[in-house]
Amino acid sequence: MEKTARLEAHKRQMLGTRRARRLRRAGLVPGIVYGHEAEPVPVTVSGYDLAVLIQHGHRLLHLQLDGEEQQVLIKDLQYDHLARSIIHVDMVRVALSDVVSVEVPIIIKGVAKGTHEGGILEVHADKIEIECPVTAIPEAIEVWVDGLGVGDAIHAGKVQLPAGAKLVSSPELLIVTCRMVAEAKTTEQVQMETPAAPEVIREAKKAESDQQKEQD
Amino acid sequence: MALMPKRVKYRKSQRDRLKGNATRGNFVAFGDYGLQVLEGGWLPARCIEAGRVAATHYLHREGKVYVRVFPDKSVTAKPLETRMGKGKGDVDHWVACVRPGQVCFEVAGVSEEVAKAALARVAHKMPFKCRFVRRRHTI
Numbered sequence: 001m002e003k004t005a006r007l008e009a010h011k012r013q014m015l016g017t018r019r020a021r022r023l024r025r026a027g028l029v030p031g032i033v034y035g036h037e038a039e040p041v042p043v044t045v046s047g048y049d050l051a052v053l054i055q056h057g058h059r060l061l062h063l064q065l066d067g068e069e070q071q072v073l074i075k076d077l078q079y080d081h082l083a084r085s086i087i088h089v090d091m092v093r094v095a096l097s098d099v100v101s102v103e104v105p106i107i108i109k110g111v112a113k114g115t116h117e118g119g120i121l122e123v124h125a126d127k128i129e130i131e132c133p134v135t136a137i138p139e140a141i142e143v144w145v146d147g148l149g150v151g152d153a154i155h156a157g158k159v160q161l162p163a164g165a166k167l168v169s170s171p172e173l174l175i176v177t178c179r180m181v182a183e184a185k186t187t188e189q190v191q192m193e194t195p196a197a198p199e200v201i202r203e204a205k206k207a208e209s210d211q212q213k214e215q216d
Numbered sequence: 217m218a219l220m221p222k223r224v225k226y227r228k229s230q231r232d233r234l235k236g237n238a239t240r241g242n243f244v245a246f247g248d249y250g251l252q253v254l255e256g257g258w259l260p261a262r263c264i265e266a267g268r269v270a271a272t273h274y275l276h277r278e279g280k281v282y283v284r285v286f287p288d289k290s291v292t293a294k295p296l297e298t299r300m301g302k303g304k305g306d307v308d309h310w311v312a313c314v315r316p317g318q319v320c321f322e323v324a325g326v327s328e329e330v331a332k333a334a335l336a337r338v339a340h341k342m343p344f345k346c347r348f349v350r351r352r353h354t355i
Contacts, residue, residue, distance in 0.1 A: 059355065077355050081237035081317035082252065105353035120280055120325030123248070126351060140353065181280060181325070184272035187265060190218065197307070198224045 004135075005058045007049055009033070009065045012042040024087060031089035033063065033072055038093065041065070050086060057139035059102070063091065071096060073134060098134045101168050103127045106159070106175060107140045114150035114178035121145060122177050128156050129168040138162045145176060153177040218261035219287050220310040228292050228304055234258075238317035244351040246282045247322030249331035255344040258311035259320070261287040267321055267338040274334040279326035281334075284319050285312040319349065 012030060014023060020030045029047045034040035043065060053061065054077070063072045076090035094100060105127045112121050128141065143159055157171030185193075234256050244250040253259075264283060271281045293308035294300075314320065321338050323331045332348055339346040 054355070074355055079243075081239065081242050081315075082254070083243055083317070083349065083352060103355070107353070115325075118277075120278070122280070122324060123351075126353060181277050183277065184268075184281070187218075187269055190265065194218070194220055195222065198221045198227075200227050201223055201225050 004060045004062055004071075005053050005056075006062045006064060007045055007053060009043040009045045009063050011066055012044045015042060020088075024085075029086050029089055031091060033065065033070075033091045033093060036093040036095070043091075045089065047086060050089060054086070059137050060094070060134060061091070071134075073100060073102070073137075094134045096135055099131060100134050100137070101129060101131045102137055103129050104138055105140045107142050108145055108176060109142045110144045110146040112145045112148040112178045114148055114152065117150050119150040119178045119180050121148070122179065124174040124176065125156070125169075128159065128173065128175070130161060130165045131168050132162070132165040136162070136164055138165070143175060145178070148176070148178045150178055150180055218265040218310070220261060220290075221286075221288050224290075227290065228307060229290050232313075234313055234315065236315060238315040241284055241319055242317040244319055244322055244349055246284075247280065247324035248326075248351050249324075249328065249335065250284075250319040250322040250349045250351075251335045251338055251342075251346050252317060252319050252349045253314055253342065253344045253346050254316055256315045257344060258289070258291070259285060259287070259314045259343065261310045261312075263341055263343060264312065264320075266341040270337040270341055271321060271323065271334045274337055275323070275326060275330070278330070279334075280324045282322035282324070284322060285314060287312045289313055314344070320346075 023030050023044055027047050028044045029050055031043050031045055032040055033043055059074050061072050061074065063070050071094050072091035073094045074089060075092045077086055078088040080087050108123060115121060141159060143154060148154065154175045155171060156167060156169045156173035156175055159175060161167060264285060264287060268281060268283055287310035289311050290307045291309050291311055292305040294305035321335060323334055335348055
């Protein structure tokens with residue numbers, strides 16, 4: 001399903017770390033628009049508007065760049081160290097007829113059969129790369145795990161993709177497994193495994209060389 | 217002794233400054249939920265072990281606990297009532313250097329309510345302010 005939204009952007013004259021910080025303090029997000037054999041353009045967008053669009057799963061945007069409209073695809077987002085706010089956005093120009101390669105999040109659905117037998121579900125990959133028309137990028141791909149028993153796994157090749165999409169990730173990419181939980185080690189076991197003091201590499205080497213000298 | 221490296225190049229390390237925020241290990245990568253620290257500092261090995269034990273006891277073999285930090289820095293201390301000088305003290309304990317944003321513990325295979333309760337118990341063992349985080353599905 002085509003999911004597009006409008007976003008207003010302005011060309012950014014303020015370049016550099018300190019200026020970008022000033023923009024962020026003012027509620028704006030610095031970003032860049034590139035691709036389609038045109039010059040990259042640094043831009044600023046409203047942080048609130050961008051966050052709302054991302055939350056609603058929009059990836060294809062009609063960007064109003066100083067009155068000029070162009071279609072862009074959100075390629076990358078950078079978050080701050082606490083993963084709370086967006087600090088930079090990468091947007092790539094696209095035509096509506098383009099076929100693009102994008103990473104799509106995987107959503108695990110259902111309750112695995114193995115979890116009733118004492119197993120736990122382990123998610124190894126939370127997104128896969130697919131190739132699809134830019135107007136038909138799925139918001140997420142659902143993976144149903146109802147039939148997954150203990151010791152079973154689902155690989156990327158087995159994931160049902162939406163019509164028109166092609167898998168780019170390796171078909172052997174492990175998505176989810178169900179396995180028994182190993183018994184957690186007690187503090188005593190951990191203490192038994194760890195030595196009283198770590199071995200010092202240099203001292204071990206010196207002892208070896210001393211032994212060799214004695215043998216010679 | 218709790219967690220410590222098996223082999224080291226040098227037995228004692230300098231204190232060093234801990235600057236900036238976590239640029240790596242600041243998102244939930246293995247489990248479904250995590251505990252993110254909001255302050256930086258030294259996280260002693262005994263706190264890591266206490267957190268691990270608190271979470272595993274609460275989960276009763278239901279889920280899996282991931283520990284994302286490892287104490288690889290030695291801290292030395294001089295014995296009590298010792299005069300200054302005579303060289304650096306002996307290794308007292310081991311710590312992990314943690315910056316704000318680091319996800320220290322993760323939990324997988326349990327519901328959000330159970331994960332929240334388990335990680336709240338872990339947070340009590342931490343010497344920093346912490347917050348509960350979920351795995352982020354983003355672009």
